[in-house]
Amino acid sequence: MPREKESTIKLPSLDDLFSSQEERDDARLKRIHEIPLDQIDPFPDHPYKVRDDEEMMALVESVKENGVITPATVRKKEDGRYELLSGHRRMRACMINGINTLRCEVVDMDRDEATIFMVESNIHRNTVLPSEKAFAYKMRLEAMKRIPGRPRKNESPLATNFGRSDVELGAEVGESKDQVRRYIRLTELIPELLTLVDEKKIAMRPAVEISYLPKELQEILADCIEMEQCTPSHAQTIRMRKLLDKGKLTSDAIETIMLEEKPNQKERIVLRGERFKELFPPELPPAKREDYVAAAMEYYSRHRAKQKNRDDAR
Secondary structure (H helix, E strand, O other), rough: OOOOOOOOOOOOOOOHHOOOOHHHHHHHHHOOEEEEEHHHEEEOOOOOOOOOOHHHHHHHHHHHHHHOOOOOEEOOOOOOOOEEEOOHHHHHHHEEEEEEEEEEEEEEEOOOHHHHHHHHHHHOOOOOOOHHHHHHHHHHHHHHHHHOOOOOOOOOOOOOOOOOHHHHHHHOOOOOOOHHHHHHHHHHHHHHHHHHHHHOOHHHHHHHHHHOOOOOOOHHHHHHHHHHOOOOOOHHHHHHHHHHHHHHHHHHHHHHHHHOOOOOOOOOOOOOOOOHHHHOOOOHHHHHHHHHHHHHHHHHHHHHHHHHHHHHHO
């Protein structure tokens, strides 16, 4: 019988049970090294973005004054290089400060253990975008799914074949299992739409409905959002998905739904078709088209007034 993979919840070892805290701290210190940055590779498909925002600038200043207080965590790869599990922001702060090494703890983990550790060590950041949660949860659950002995039965309408792992992860991060699955559905969105979710222009539930649309229809929807400067409501996305299920969701159907006036929208004039599209300068952003049309109408109105004055003077 093949040996099952060790659980991520580990019991204390004999060394832990019969050693003092001082001895354990000393053993950990032996795993901490100053590693050159050019020997450290980022975690593959790392889901968390490293942004040069206000928080990063504060970290840069802290590292400049005090160095890296909490070591980053790396694992050694087969090629002798190191893979960064936690500490991508600390590494970036060192790079900005011109520091060529990073204080790291070297741990011994396989790929799945490293993935779980990477997600858990980053998920409690002060700011985590929906897209970051989406890919982090997906990576975490895929790693958990590969651990033998997990049941696969799952009857939720948002099922993703992750067994009970989503329940465990939800408990860890304070989300329901269905909310975890909603986040994972976001990974099916094209980048343009996922950015709108991060920017809070598309809410979670409509985004989940959109995620079931084929990529080519998502691209049509993204173009429509840009052209009309409006985003779909949850009710509109439900209708799109019902049309999809019936095989009737076309680009015209998406445009018709998106052009519906919502209760909170002001009355607006809609110009459709290639005839009007060709009249706008190609470099003009869609958001400026209303101003462009208004200026053109004002110019034409003045032109007609001058023409009338000339006719009356004859």
